Amino acid sequence: MFNPFKKILNTESVKISKNKALETVVSELKNQYGENYDFSRFNISAVLKNDGWRITYETKNPEPTVNGGISSGFVYLVDKTSGKITDLEPTIIYP
Numbered sequence: 001m002f003n004p005f006k007k008i009l010n011t012e013s014v015k016i017s018k019n020k021a022l023e024t025v026v027s028e029l030k031n032q033y034g035e036n037y038d039f040s041r042f043n044i045s046a047v048l049k050n051d052g053w054r055i056t057y058e059t060k061n062p063e064p065t066v067n068g069g070i071s072s073g074f075v076y077l078v079d080k081t082s083g084k085i086t087d088l089e090p091t092i093i094y095p
Helices: 018-033
Strands: 042-049 052-064 070-078 085-093
Touching: 018 042, 018 052, 018 070, 018 085, 052 085
Parallel strands: none
Antiparallel strands: 042 052, 052 070, 070 085
């Protein structure tokens, strides 16, 4: 049955695989924090959306931030055609 509220994912323009998107983010993190960056403290997921690959790093043990929120990780947006990182957003929970 047709659902008019469901967005249709356009996969025709996808040229970057899920693994390539993940490799891009891992490479970026290693460049920033060193080769021995500890990925084991995150739950990592990759989801293809219309605006690109959303690579989410969710902290297994969230920590309080200076502004009263709780840092739970971050989300990278990787362009689905070029493979370049186009956005980075922290994920902060406010109680």
